[in-house]
Amino acid sequence: MPSTNLIKRDWEKDHVYLVQFPRAGMIPSPSPYAFKLETFLRVADIPYTNINNEFSKMSARGQIPFIELNGRQHADSTIIIDNLIEHFHKSDLEDLSQADKAVARAFFALTEHHLCWVTLYSRGQDFSWLATNGGFGRLLTGIKGFAFKNFIVKRFTSKVRARAAAQGMGTFSKEEVLEQAKKDLDALSVQLGEKKYLFGNTIKTIDVTTFAHLAELIYTPQFSPEIATHLEEKTPNLLVYVKNIRDQYWPDWDETTETMKMDTVWKKA
Template sequence: MPAPPLLKRDWQKDHVYLIQFPRAGCIPTLSPFALKLETWLRMAGIQYTNISNEFKKYSAKRQIPFIEVNGRQIADSNFCIDHLTESFHVDMDSQLSPSEKAQARAFHVLLEESIRWIVVYNRGRNNKFFATPEGFAGHMTGVKKLYFKTVAIEQFRKKIVKACYSQGIGRHSLEEVEKIAMKDLLALSVFLADKPFFFGSKPTSLDATAFGHLTQMYYTPLNSDNLKKYMDEKTPNLVAHINRMKSLYWSDWDDAIRELSLTTHNTPKTTDA
């Protein structure tokens, strides 16, 4: 199979180009996978540049996000992290034992194959906020804005509904889906306990994954406020974890969503902060 054409043709050696959706108004990205990957890059200290996909540029696998590095395109956030871990000799999980790595894998799957679909399910029921200032409205004017609001997001919503039904979660009621979410959140909360990060005092790739997905549930509009209330009241340690990760790796969070900018930068802090 021929290599896919690069978006960044004048690339610099050992510099990562992260292609993702434009910024949103309620969270830096409405993609949990993009937020996970960008957070991981910041944790690893790898230099990168964001590139907007302009709602139309995708990887050869038709996925967002993806990266380009040293003239290669790597699709899927997990394969991106695997490639960067090997290429840049940065292992965020080096301190974990085989047993801990097994636990991390289990919770990774819970986040990406359950929590993720709960958020997707909600957007399949109602994704109108995409066309408001909480979503992407700040990037559009005139006819483009009208088309996005009246046509594009409904087409996208129908695709979400179809995907959710095929996956299985779309066959359930909102109440049933929220019960699944609460069980998942409780499991994560029990495992986190009173630790600053999931495996102690040092963040690992699981912390990046959890941050990418839990922030979607906590900060973006859902069909009810039941899950946000549950997190505040029943799993406050998960909310504290979100805030801790934001403080460490997203000092520019507010700037990113206010300016809708892909060029803001974090001011690094230590994990003792």
């Protein structure tokens, strides 16, 4: 959509400006959607620059993350990725047989619209870690830190809890949510098997989505320790899968989470 309120007015042609929340201490982004989008940009080898939204800048749709590309704003991480694939001619990331495309679509729904809600359910129960050093704590000190910890995080928690309830999973018991999480993880584990990626030895867009949501589940606090236990004991191939993608496309993970910088160099010359 054309934008009348560009954040980056002196933009460079065919360079993506990714507007997202600041870095966090546990994971480069606590937003699975922003993390998915930034990982996609790395996998697709699309030049980009991060822009800190400073907890205030939102898209025209009221969403975060969003991008600016060639003087136009694009919102919603899934729509953005579709647009980027078309604009930068990255159809190889979608190169699957028709049967595999159907399966990939089903797993997209599983991760993006079901497993994701396990993480959001957890945050609706307790999102206090967001104000600690594992979250944004090191970025917010003094009055800002006090306000974030005592007011803003509580507001975030209430909003996430309401969203989870509206979706449905927020009305489940903890035991029911845990059972749903295990079933999703088991399905992903079976599809992955001993392969490097979900559909073989080449990474695809579905792997980006799956990686982002699994990473949020693994690296940020969840409502039950049984999720980590299930991953370790029943679906260890998913842990290997996430680590492999992290090592390849996020070699700056530790630097990013330790320094909280948004301009770390991940691809060495």
